[in-house]
Each structure stands twice: as C-alpha cells, then as structure tokens.
Amino acid sequence: MAVSSHQSSDGFTGLEAAIVLIAFIVVASVFAYVILGAGFFTTQKAQETVYKSVEQASTNVQVVGSVYGIQTTGSSGINEIQFSLKLTTGSPDVDLTNMKIVFSTPTTSPVILSKGSTADRNTFVVKVGGADSSSVGQNEQADITFMVAPVQPYSTMNIEIRPAVGAVIPFSKTAPATIQHTNILY
Secondary structure (H helix, E strand, O other): OOOOOOOOOHHHHHHHHHHHHHHHHHHHHHHHHHHHHHHHHHHHHHHHHHHHHHHHHOOOEEEEEEEEEEOOOOOOOEEEEEEEEEEOOOOOOEEOOOOEEEEEOOOOOOEEEEEOOOOOOOEEEEEEOOEEOOEEOOOOEEEEEEEEEEEOOOOEEEEEEEOOOOOOEEEEEEOOOOOOOEEEEO
C-alpha cells in the first residue's frame, strides 16, 4: 500500500477567509469610529458658533433714565454728557473696559471714547454706586460721564454705545433752546 503524499488545503483556505473577513470588520469599525468622531466634533463646533452668534446679536446693556447735558463754568455750551446704563434682564455681568462710545454732532467729526479714570474728550468714566468701576452686574446701574466740545442750543448729538460683546446701541439727543447748568437732552 502506497502512502499518499497529497494533503488537503481546504481547512486552511477557510481559515484564511475568516481572517480576511475579521480584518475587513476591524477596518470598517475603525473607519466608522473616525467618521463618528469627526461628526461629533463638527456638531460641537456648530453649536459653539450658534451660541456665540446669539451672544453677539443680543443687547446686554440699555440706557435708563434721562441723558443729561452739563454746562460747566466758563463753557459756551454743553460740554459734559451724563447717562446711565443697566443690564437687560437675565444678562451676565458686563466688562466695560473694552466698551467704546462714539460721539458726534452734525458739525463735528465722530470721536471714539475709551474707558478711563478721568473724564475728558477722549475717555469716559464709569461709576457704579458712586465708585469707579470697570463692570456692571445685575441690579446695578452704571453712570457714564464724558466731556465734549461745547454743544450749542438746538444741536443734535449722536451717541453710539459699542460694548465689547453685544449689539451697538445708537441714539440721538438734541440740546434745549436755552442752555442751563444741567439740561435734560431730548
């Protein structure tokens, strides 16, 4: 009887097919994980963008009360402006150090004022509760004061409040017919 030297490779072919199938499943799983991770990252970035847009579009501060024009001694017209700001309901505390105020009249160029420690024609002062402050919180009122070139009777004044975050608040006021020491601008 002769011994057959022929060996069957059928079992080995099945094992190779199983290894290739497992490799495909592992590669597909890794690829799916990468795609899901990228999707979650994109969704998170889109959500951050929406929240930042809502924050930028909303107005956090509002002008409350009257806007006053003060004529200091020796001035030929209103040379100091005073008004108050307050936060809108539900707004977080606002840092006023980066806020800008733009002041102009029909006869003057716009002047951009930054927060300072003393009021002059380039800076404004913020006081909360009578003390110098750089921020305003809920249930607080920030009193803003700044100096301007003398404004004559019947002159229109354009003021823009530009907070670091939130919408710009533009408003116009007119000086009264007769300038007194303290004037309510209308």
